[in-house]
Amino acid sequence: MTVPLRCPVRGCGHALHHAGTSQACAIGHAFDVARSGYVNLLQPQDRKSKTPGDTAAAVAARRRIVERGIEGNIVGEIAAFAAQVTPATAGFLLDAGCGEGSVTMALTVATGLEAVGVDIATAAVDRAARRYPGAAWIVANADREMPFPDGTFAMVASVVARRNPAEFARVLGPDGVCLVVVPGEDDLAELREALLGAAAGRDRGTAVEAEFAVGYELIGRRTIRDRVRLDREALDDVLASTYRGARGAQRDRAAALTSMEVTLCREALAVRRRSG
Template structure:
């Protein structure tokens, strides 16, 4: 499929058309494609900081860690839990908060090998993440943008993936087709528990997110993926730490203690929840 199609101007929501190396709307707003093929649809006025999202160094650390496939079982769990009726040729999938493209790249390759070709769009607020993603897989439409204001028309996607990200449910509902699906992947109570015990003097009780449900969505299925993996160098440990919220939350003493480690065995504890968009009933 041709990439970068059926997108909307982030300033006025008008349709974007492709002209060689740029996208333009009818009002003259123009967005140039980067050399590696992605497009930045995050206008200055929508940025909360000069360089939002993961920094260049954080993206490099994430890429180095993920490329070792310690989280590949998460990819397998996503595909095994995916509702079969929605895993067919031609479905349109958005990875909302795609990072440097690991999950969307792996999912596309596995499905391609199974003779299932899907349209993939990856969006992240970090230009560094999207730049890295655009070098990983050229068959994906990569966008710099925000989940709070997706630069796409209504009902653009059949499936939205939000993997360890920041879901904006009203936007996800708008961008999903009728009966479209949403996958939330989040950390479970024991995720990286061994690392957290070193970083923090005490571990807070686990509070499940969205336990009261999600507006405009019904829960279809819930599952967990639990396994162990080992990191055998300080570099790998720091790469993992830098892609978690703990790099900002942990105390100085905790981070210093982690610097003394040469290896660590860790628990991965992942929660997967599939939701279906609920159709609004018109009483007109």
């Protein structure tokens, strides 16, 4: 089964069909399929900078965190939660903001759905396509209108990524489930305390419930926690790959750390699209 794609050119929206080494619509808009297998459907109006999304350095840091298994237990529990809330229907799973694709693959194994990963960062999607050639990988801006017809997906996942509830609802099929994972209140609390002098986090899970209050019903919520020891290199990678990147005095304090045991915490929420 191949995920249906829609031409991303503004005002077009015709179906894309595989034609040689590209994807093209009936009007003649064509998009190259990269050698690694991903297709870049990012339009000029969808990018804010020349290399949107995570920088190559942040992607490399994420990759090292994945390869060292730092978030292994966390990802395992997110996947187990996904398996519990998977709709009975077979079909596609969209990972919006898929990064280097390892979480996408954990989710597809757990749910039995077919993986489709979308991210705005070409470097991350290229890596995902090389590593996991069995899935569909697309460069696009998941914040905007995504290049899929209405009702394409059985599940849409947003794992520590941007969220677009209205667009997620459009691409979800009837009874489709949206899985949203955000950092929990005490995520990296020890590190924040060492760098900022305060560990107070935000209750992002409840904010997500409010974001998805219209058009969805909450079907599950779980707090997932693990404790891991980060060495100097892992600390650098965590700092480089999160939005909490250290600056100035914080960077000096970070440089003084040799290793640290930290809490990893995620709030996982599942909401079902309301029909009608």
